[in-house]
Amino acid sequence: QKEVEQDPGPLSVPEGAIVSLNCTYSNSAFQYFMWYRQYSRKGPELLMYTYSSGNKEDGRFTAQVDKSSKYISLFIRDSQPSDSATYLCAPGVDSGAGSYQLTFGKGTKLSVIP
Amino acid sequence: DTEVTQTPKHLVMGMTNKKSLKCEQHMGHRAMYWYKQKAKKPPELMFVYSYEKLSINESVPSRFSPECPNSSLLNLHLHALQPEDSALYLCASSAVGQTQYFGPGTRLLVL
Numbered sequence: 001q002k003e004v005e006q007d008p009g010p011l012s013v014p015e016g017a018i019v020s021l022n023c024t025y026s027n028s029a030f031q032y033f034m035w036y037r038q039y040s041r042k043g044p045e046l047l048m049y050t051y052s053s054g055n056k057e058d059g060r061f062t063a064q065v066d067k068s069s070k071y072i073s074l075f076i077r078d079s080q081p082s083d084s085a086t087y088l089c090a091p092g093v094d095s096g097a098g099s100y101q102l103t104f105g106k107g108t109k110l111s112v113i114p
Numbered sequence: 115d116t117e118v119t120q121t122p123k124h125l126v127m128g129m130t131n132k133k134s135l136k137c138e139q140h141m142g143h144r145a146m147y148w149y150k151q152k153a154k155k156p157p158e159l160m161f162v163y164s165y166e167k168l169s170i171n172e173s174v175p176s177r178f179s180p181e182c183p184n185s186s187l188l189n190l191h192l193h194a195l196q197p198e199d200s201a202l203y204l205c206a207s208s209a210v211g212q213t214q215y216f217g218p219g220t221r222l223l224v225l
Contacts, residue, residue: 104156
């Protein structure tokens, strides 16, 4: 079993739809939970991060972590064509000396159709 | 400002060449990272520097040699690479206990 499982998609939705992106993980040591957005041929851009179970909202984006079931979600409301990108979940663990290691999911490629 | 800069943007090199990738951040972050990303794959961690010291080397071949001259700068020296090393090389930085911010990457092609 991989440490982080993420459905690679592709996922295609109409503009304005609510998008749900999900990951499961197996390592109970993960302390940080990130979502990155990556446009084609660009570096990953930090979208959301949480440190605990629960919800965190930022504009149209909501990140949800359930540590008991080891489940991570990202919801996008009122999706826009500019949201078309690959979304990577990335839980992380403290690796000491002020750094930490991220374990990336495979990424879900999202297309929002106008 | 959460900017990590990387140069060059693109690099083409032969298998006998020596080249270097450069990464810079001015956010005061004390941890810096190199990742390798192949097409349609997630980033794979290569090296981690904490307080200018190499703390993690993910069994990367010796033809990749990292260097951290100071707290703002991270280099990746390349020598005798193989065509399969062609990829997007990403640099990231983080403050203690904080999130990682990525640069735009260097797209490397080895001929």
